[in-house]
Amino acid sequence: MERPGGLAAVGGTSVVRLARLADARSAQVWVKLEGANPTGSYKDRMALSMIEAAEADGRLRPGQLVVEASVGSTGSALAFVCAVKGYPLRIVSSSAAAEEKIRTMRAFGAEVELVPSPHGMTPDLIPTMLGRARDIVAETGAFLVDQFHNVDMVTGYERLGEELLDQLDGRLPVAAFCSYVGTAGCFLGTSRALRKEHPELLRVVVEPVESAVLSGGPAGSHNIEGGGVGHEPPLLTAADYDEVVTVSEADAFAMARAAARTEGILSGPSTGANLVAALRLAERLGPGRRVVTVQVDSGLKYLSGRLFTP
Structure with a gap:
């Protein structure tokens, strides 16, 4: 399908092998560079x-207002897509989001409403944002994207897994895939595609130590945007993953900085968490195998925050 404008550039990102962070006695670690979207x-x-799915089945009408609650990157992405397709967009976001993400939403023409959250990602933040988004829908008759419950997001990530299968030759097995989870869409779509070719794939979800709900711990506050929202992702079941790895906010931030300075992979804290988890798995699994993870986003989204502050 021919897509207009910048939509044609979505996907088709490169995958690279860590050259310096991974130990030679460990499995290889490969990273899909999604910051190139x-x-x-x-x-x-x-x-x-x-x-596109909502357009196809009539849930979204031409020119209809679109509404979503997003701490950052989903809002930016929806603003981009809606700008090209001609839909007005209102995003309920938060002061916990990186300023670059908010500015990106507005640059694409979205109207953005911010919910204060001085302590970062807190357990009540997402429910508060969702409540406000639903109020807007009730007032306006808008289409609510509802990313946490929207199965169409999983379909969008299946192509990521298919790309990995095309890009990685079959000489070494893909032994494990790990991903930081918020909605869990990337984890579900990618792992399902990879398992078609690698049925023994170890599927590992990543969450913050400070809000380790999937590990059976209490919800808490942290600053690894994009996940650890204080509740289990509605579309993720226990049958969808094999284990959980927890990563501290401090380790995620440190790894994001290290990846930039040693591998040239400039990214945010959620990618840092992915890399911490991937390197732990690689050490455990040993040589002759591959561990795959993703660069969630570009570090250019975090330059005004404390991640890269000297």
Whole structure:
């Protein structure tokens, strides 16, 4: 299908092997560079998939207002997609989001409403944002994207897994895939595609130590945007993953900085969490195998925050 404008550039990102962070006695670690998508995030895949599916089945009418609650990258991606397709967009976001993400939404023409959250990602933040988004829908008759419950996002990420299968030769097995989870769309879509070719794939979800709900811990506050929202993702079941790895906010931030300075992979804290988890798995699994993860987004989204502050 021929897509207009910048939509044609979604997907088709490169995958690279870590050269310096991974130990020679460990499995190889490969990273899909999703920061190369038009808005600098893998969320472009899900935003496009959700909007196109809603268009196809009539849930979204031409010119209808679109509404979503997003801490950042989904909002940026929806703003991009809606701008090209001609839909007005209102995003309920938060002060917990990186300023670059908010500015990106507005640059594409979205109207953005911010919910204060001085302590970062807190357990009540997403429910508060969702409540406000639903109020707007009730007032306006808008289409609510509802990313946490929208199965069309998973379809958008299946192509990411298919790309990995095309890009990685079969000489070494893909032994494990790990991904930081918020909606869990990337984890579900990618792992399902990879398992078709690698049925023994170890599927590992990543979450913050500070809000380790999937591990049976309490919800808490942290600053690894994009996940650890304080509740289990509605579309993720226990049958969808094999284990959980927890990563501290401090380790995620440190790894994001290290990846930039040693591998040239400039990214945010959620990618840092992915890399911490991938390197732990690689050490455990040993040589002769591959561990795959994703660069969630570009570090250009975080330059005004404390991630890269000297």
